[in-house]
Amino acid sequence: MVEQAAQAAQMLVHGEAWTIKDLFVLPNEYVYWSIQIVLYPYMTGLVAGAFVLSSLYHVFGVEKLKEIARFALVFSFALLPVAMLPLLLHLQQPLRGIHVMVTPHFTSAISAFGIVFMTYAVIVASEIWFVYRKFIIESIHRLENKQRTGIDGLLLLIYRIISLGATDLSPAAIRADHKATKILAGIGIPVACFLHGYAGFIFGSVKANALWMTPLMPVIFIMSAVVSGIALCLICYAIFMWLRRWALPRGKNFFLPDQLAGTMNLNESDLREMQEHETTLTAKYLRIFMILAITLELLDIIFRGYTAVKSWDILRQVIYEHDFVKIFVLQYGIGNALPFILLLLPGLTTRRACVASVLVLFGVFMMRWNVVIGGQAFSLTFDGFMEYALPIIPHDIETFKEGLGGMLLVFSAPFVIFYFLNMIFPAFYNSDDEAH
Amino acid sequence: MKRREFMKSAAVFVSGVAVSISALELLDPQEVLAKNPDLRWGFLVDTYKCVGCGMCVKACKIENDIPLEANVTRTWVERYVMTKQGEVLKDSPDGAQHGYTSKLIDQNASGMKKVADEDITQAFFVPKLCNHCELAACVQVCPVGATYSTADGVVLVDRKWCIGCGYCIMGCPYGVRFFHPVEHTADKCTLCYHRISKGGDTACAQACPFGARKLGNLRDPNDPVAKIILTQRVGVLRPEYGTKPQCYYIGLNEEVR
Known part of the structure; x- marks a missing residue:
C-alpha cells in the first residue's frame, strides 16, 4: 500500500501537483507554466524599468534624477542575472539551458533570448564601466597607498582587473567616458524595451492561447515594465536612504566604502533633502507611465469584449467570474487605482510615494499572474477551467521550485547580488563630476 | 615562412x-x-466506429513506455453526451484508458454528472492523437530545434536535446503534448515511428477492434486511407489555427474541438 502510494506520487506528472481541473479539460492539460514564468516577465520588467529610469538622466538629461539614476543603473545590473533565474528554475532539464544559446532555432520566439539578453547585459556592463571608470582608477590609487586588509587586497585585485588597464584620467579621457555613457544609455533604451517587449512577444505569439494572443502584449509588457522598474527603484532608493540616515548619526556609513565617507561631507538634513527630492520627482514619472500602462490594458479588455470572437465566451467567464477578484480588485483596484490616487493627492511625501510604489509593484505582479496563470485558467477546448494552487509547503524539489519557496528565492536574489555589487560599484557614491 | x-x-x-x-x-x-516525395503519413479516425473501449490508449501507453498510472497520454478518447436541454457534456477520465464502463460523466472538481437516458439526444466517442500538422506550431516554437518534422510528415521530439521549457506544450492547440513523467522532456505521439518505418502499423490502430483508427500514405492515391479522404466528407480539428493538421475525421461535428 505504501509502495503503491509512493509509486503513484512518483508518477505525478509535471503540473499535476498544483492544478485543479473543473468540467472538461483535456487529459494532458495542466498549469505547466506556473509561478516561475510569472516571475520571469516580472523580473525582466524590473530590469528594463530600472534601466529606463537611469537613462532618463543619462540620455534625456533630466538633471534632477542624477542621484537615483546611478542607483538604478547598478540595481538594474544586480537584477539582470535574476531575470534568467526563473527560466532556469522552470526548465525540466536545467542543465541543457545552454542549448538555447548554442543551437538556437530561429523560428522560435524564445531562441532569441540568448542574443537579446547577452546584448543587454553587455550594454549595461559597459555603461557601468564607463560611469565608474574614474572611480575605479581612483580606488586603485587609494587602495595602493594604504595599509591593506584582506578585503582591501581582494578589492584592489578586482579593481585592477576590471579597470582593463585604462588608467587615463585626463580631461579628454573623462569626456570620452561621458560620451560613451550617453551613447550606451541611448542604445540601451531600445534594447531594454526589446528585451521586455520580446518577453511579451513570447506570450502574445502563442496562437493556441486565446488570452495571450494579441499584438498589444509586447507594448503592454513594456509599459508595465517601466512602471514596476521605477516603483522598485523608488522604494529601494528610499529605504536605503532611510538606512543611511539612520546610520549617519551613529557614525556609520551604509552602502559606501568607509574610506569614501570622509570625502563626501554628508549630514542628515542633506540626505533627507536628497531623498525627498529624488523620490517625489521619480513619482512624477511613475504616474506618466502608469497612465500609459492602464490605458493599454483596458483597451485590450474592451476590444476583446467588443469584438467578442468565439473565445470571448470562456474569456469572459475567466475575467469576470473566476479571476474577478484577482483582476479587478487586486490588480486594477489595489494595484492601479489606489496608488494612482495616492500619487495624485497634493503634498506627496517620500513615505506616501513608497506606499504607492509597493502597491504598484503588487499590481504589476498581479498583472503578470493574471496573464500567465489566467492564460492557463481555461481548457483549449473552451469547455473547462484550471486553477493554480501555489504550493506553500514543498514536499519535493518541484513543488519548491514552482511554489512559494522558489518565489522567495527569486525575490531575494537581486538584493543579495546588489549587496556585493555595491561593494565594488557604490551606488550612492556622489562624485562631484558634472556628468554621469 | x-x-x-x-x-x-x-x-x-x-x-x-x-x-x-x-x-x-x-x-x-x-x-x-x-526526402521521399511518395510518402506522407496521415491518419484517419472514423468516429462512427469508436465505442470508447480504450484499447488504443492502453496499447499506446504500453508500446511507448508511458506509465499507465501517469495522468498523461499520447492518445485518448473523449465522450460527448448531448441533452434535450441543449447541454453538451464531455469527459475523458484517465484518457479513457480503462474504457467507458459507467454512465456517470466525470466533470472533475464539479463531480460526477448523471444524465437520464431519455434526456440524451446523441452521444458518441472521439479518439484524439497528435495531428502531425503540416505547419506544426510546436515545431515553430521549439527554441532549440528538439521538435522537428520528418520528411515523411511525422512530428517527433529529440529527448536528448529537449530542454523542457514547455513552450511546445503551450503552443499546441490540440493539447497532445505533455512532460514525460520519467524522462522529464516534452512528449507526444510519434505515430509509432519505430513501427511504421519498418512496415508495421501504429499500436493504437492495431489494437482497435473496430477499425476506427487507420494509418495511411496520403501521397498514394491507391492507399485506402487516402482514398477515403479524397472521396468522402472528412474534417480536421480546429483548422482556424492554420497548422494544417493531417489527422482526418469522419463524422466530426461542431462540438468537437
Missing part, C-alpha cells in the same frame, strides 16, 4: 576547407534519401 605568409595561407586553407565541408553538408546523402 614569414608570419604574414603563414597567416595568409592559413586563412586560405581554413576557408577552402570550410566551403568544401559545407558543400558536403548541403548534399547530405541521408537527407536526400529520406
Whole structure:
C-alpha cells in the first residue's frame, strides 16, 4: 500500500501537483507554466524599468534624477542575472539551458533570448564601466597607498582587473567616458524595451492561447515594465536612504566604502533633502507611465469584449467570474487605482510615494499572474477551467521550485547580488563630476 | 615562412576547407534519401466506429513506455453526451484508458454528472492523437530545434536535446503534448515511428477492434486511407489555427474541438 502510494506520487506528472481541473479539460492539460514564468516577465520588467529610469538622466538629461539614476543603473545590473533565474528554475532539464544559446532555432520566439539578453547585459556592463571608470582608477590609487586588509587586497585585485588597464584620467579621457555613457544609455533604451517587449512577444505569439494572443502584449509588457522598474527603484532608493540616515548619526556609513565617507561631507538634513527630492520627482514619472500602462490594458479588455470572437465566451467567464477578484480588485483596484490616487493627492511625501510604489509593484505582479496563470485558467477546448494552487509547503524539489519557496528565492536574489555589487560599484557614491 | 605568409595561407586553407565541408553538408546523402516525395503519413479516425473501449490508449501507453498510472497520454478518447436541454457534456477520465464502463460523466472538481437516458439526444466517442500538422506550431516554437518534422510528415521530439521549457506544450492547440513523467522532456505521439518505418502499423490502430483508427500514405492515391479522404466528407480539428493538421475525421461535428 505504501509502495503503491509512493509509486503513484512518483508518477505525478509535471503540473499535476498544483492544478485543479473543473468540467472538461483535456487529459494532458495542466498549469505547466506556473509561478516561475510569472516571475520571469516580472523580473525582466524590473530590469528594463530600472534601466529606463537611469537613462532618463543619462540620455534625456533630466538633471534632477542624477542621484537615483546611478542607483538604478547598478540595481538594474544586480537584477539582470535574476531575470534568467526563473527560466532556469522552470526548465525540466536545467542543465541543457545552454542549448538555447548554442543551437538556437530561429523560428522560435524564445531562441532569441540568448542574443537579446547577452546584448543587454553587455550594454549595461559597459555603461557601468564607463560611469565608474574614474572611480575605479581612483580606488586603485587609494587602495595602493594604504595599509591593506584582506578585503582591501581582494578589492584592489578586482579593481585592477576590471579597470582593463585604462588608467587615463585626463580631461579628454573623462569626456570620452561621458560620451560613451550617453551613447550606451541611448542604445540601451531600445534594447531594454526589446528585451521586455520580446518577453511579451513570447506570450502574445502563442496562437493556441486565446488570452495571450494579441499584438498589444509586447507594448503592454513594456509599459508595465517601466512602471514596476521605477516603483522598485523608488522604494529601494528610499529605504536605503532611510538606512543611511539612520546610520549617519551613529557614525556609520551604509552602502559606501568607509574610506569614501570622509570625502563626501554628508549630514542628515542633506540626505533627507536628497531623498525627498529624488523620490517625489521619480513619482512624477511613475504616474506618466502608469497612465500609459492602464490605458493599454483596458483597451485590450474592451476590444476583446467588443469584438467578442468565439473565445470571448470562456474569456469572459475567466475575467469576470473566476479571476474577478484577482483582476479587478487586486490588480486594477489595489494595484492601479489606489496608488494612482495616492500619487495624485497634493503634498506627496517620500513615505506616501513608497506606499504607492509597493502597491504598484503588487499590481504589476498581479498583472503578470493574471496573464500567465489566467492564460492557463481555461481548457483549449473552451469547455473547462484550471486553477493554480501555489504550493506553500514543498514536499519535493518541484513543488519548491514552482511554489512559494522558489518565489522567495527569486525575490531575494537581486538584493543579495546588489549587496556585493555595491561593494565594488557604490551606488550612492556622489562624485562631484558634472556628468554621469 | 614569414608570419604574414603563414597567416595568409592559413586563412586560405581554413576557408577552402570550410566551403568544401559545407558543400558536403548541403548534399547530405541521408537527407536526400529520406526526402521521399511518395510518402506522407496521415491518419484517419472514423468516429462512427469508436465505442470508447480504450484499447488504443492502453496499447499506446504500453508500446511507448508511458506509465499507465501517469495522468498523461499520447492518445485518448473523449465522450460527448448531448441533452434535450441543449447541454453538451464531455469527459475523458484517465484518457479513457480503462474504457467507458459507467454512465456517470466525470466533470472533475464539479463531480460526477448523471444524465437520464431519455434526456440524451446523441452521444458518441472521439479518439484524439497528435495531428502531425503540416505547419506544426510546436515545431515553430521549439527554441532549440528538439521538435522537428520528418520528411515523411511525422512530428517527433529529440529527448536528448529537449530542454523542457514547455513552450511546445503551450503552443499546441490540440493539447497532445505533455512532460514525460520519467524522462522529464516534452512528449507526444510519434505515430509509432519505430513501427511504421519498418512496415508495421501504429499500436493504437492495431489494437482497435473496430477499425476506427487507420494509418495511411496520403501521397498514394491507391492507399485506402487516402482514398477515403479524397472521396468522402472528412474534417480536421480546429483548422482556424492554420497548422494544417493531417489527422482526418469522419463524422466530426461542431462540438468537437
